[in-house]
Amino acid sequence: MSGAFEKVIIGDLVTPTEVIRDGFLAVAGERIAVIGQGEPPAAAEIFDFRGRLVLPGLVDGHMHTSSALGWEAIGDATRSAAAGGITTVVDMPYDVPLPVTDAALLAAKIGCVERSAHVDMALYGTIRKTGGLGAIPELAAGGITAFKLSTYEYDPVRFPRIDHATMFEAFREIAKTGLPVAIHNEDQELVDALTAKARAAGRTEPIMHCRTRPPLAETMADLAIFEMGLAAGAHVHIAHSSLARGFAIAEAFRRRGGAATGETCVHYLCMSEADIVRLGGRGKCNPPFRAAAEIAALWEALLADKIAYVSTDHAPWPIARKTDPDIFACGAGLTGLQSFAPLMFTLLSERGLSPTLLATYGAERSAMLHGLHPRKGALRPGSECDLLVLEEGDFPFDEALIQDRPELRWSAYHGRRMRARVAATVLRGRLVWDGERVLAAPGSGRFVRRESA
Numbered sequence: 001m002s003g004a005f006e007k008v009i010i011g012d013l014v015t016p017t018e019v020i021r022d023g024f025l026a027v028a029g030e031r032i033a034v035i036g037q038g039e040p041p042a043a044a045e046i047f048d049f050r051g052r053l054v055l056p057g058l059v060d061g062h063m064h065t066s067s068a069l070g071w072e073a074i075g076d077a078t079r080s081a082a083a084g085g086i087t088t089v090v091d092m093p094y095d096v097p098l099p100v101t102d103a104a105l106l107a108a109k110i111g112c113v114e115r116s117a118h119v120d121m122a123l124y125g126t127i128r129k130t131g132g133l134g135a136i137p138e139l140a141a142g143g144i145t146a147f148k149l150s151t152y153e154y155d156p157v158r159f160p161r162i163d164h165a166t167m168f169e170a171f172r173e174i175a176k177t178g179l180p181v182a183i184h185n186e187d188q189e190l191v192d193a194l195t196a197k198a199r200a201a202g203r204t205e206p207i208m209h210c211r212t213r214p215p216l217a218e219t220m221a222d223l224a225i226f227e228m229g230l231a232a233g234a235h236v237h238i239a240h241s242s243l244a245r246g247f248a249i250a251e252a253f254r255r256r257g258g259a260a261t262g263e264t265c266v267h268y269l270c271m272s273e274a275d276i277v278r279l280g281g282r283g284k285c286n287p288p289f290r291a292a293a294e295i296a297a298l299w300e301a302l303l304a305d306k307i308a309y310v311s312t313d314h315a316p317w318p319i320a321r322k323t324d325p326d327i328f329a330c331g332a333g334l335t336g337l338q339s340f341a342p343l344m345f346t347l348l349s350e351r352g353l354s355p356t357l358l359a360t361y362g363a364e365r366s367a368m369l370h371g372l373h374p375r376k377g378a379l380r381p382g383s384e385c386d387l388l389v390l391e392e393g394d395f396p397f398d399e400a401l402i403q404d405r406p407e408l409r410w411s412a413y414h415g416r417r418m419r420a421r422v423a424a425t426v427l428r429g430r431l432v433w434d435g436e437r438v439l440a441a442p443g444s445g446r447f448v449r450r451e452s453a
């Protein structure tokens, strides 16, 4: 290696396997050229993050920019991602007014990403409630990283329930593409019956959200999707398991030869039923928060390497949709892009666990499942230079600092003491967040295609 590099980045590097104190990254163009320790090579420009933790930029494998506000919201949501150290987001397809169900809609959404995104974005695709299976090959060819289907219906067009016969047929078609299919896993009949009963009894207080979507609603759906996946030869992935049992079920199907995986979301690793009672609509998400004992069980599953990755399921409803005292009237979904990195770091730190696990479950593994690794989610020569820089300290989370539209500046973690803050974010070698301001312009994020099976 001769001559000076364009750029050198100095700090304590956190890879999925080790912390390299006083490390450096030499950057050529948009990619990492050299990773090392000690005296850095000469460079035209230096990003000096000495004393701070430098991780791979996070890859959020599950979030929703456009469920409430349409594709226009991509620009603002990705500003928040940049401020949160998330350099690649994988966006769900259930958009207003139309979900991503064919090549033309995918191309239009990609156009919007290229014009407005502040970080890189990969995309899920889905199918129409009926008659849409023919579009599966063109969606895969268009570069989506995964399919998403649901066993539960929020809306017959935007977020439909796919019946078992159609789902099985879809799995057989998706299997031919080699892509995974993530499933929203809640049993419709059980949830609808319990909800109708609660409403009839006038029970609409927050805890009833948990009571009407019990663990059984999730595990019944898990079993159905994995049985169909096993029979169809498809890689079926639980889009969010709030239960350690979901990962035990996935493991049982892997032992039978199935490609069965699941992710959890960071809120299930720290929130319990008591939190929806405390937070009301701001704590409503699906699946709901569980009994407190489930948190420890999920951490056990994580440390036993049974969880594919950890995501945010960022699904921001305007605050006006989160404050109704009738819990059933509130939108389901939390904001999470800016709280993810500090919160996950804090949860690990509180348990005496290494930040390498944040690099593993928040970047490497999600990039792998979505076929983006090692271009994304890695600190190694040849990888794109996407970085999350954490400053350790005592920082209460302040929802007012969320870099999104005013109506989306709310958080279930407001006031929560975090042991780190995002001091900087680097996207393909360029500083996009300096700890106070988003420096990226709209359109500096790119659409990223699935690259590997």
Ligand SMILES: [Zn+2]
Pocket: 062, 063, 064, 092, 239, 313, 315
């Ligand atoms: Zn989701």
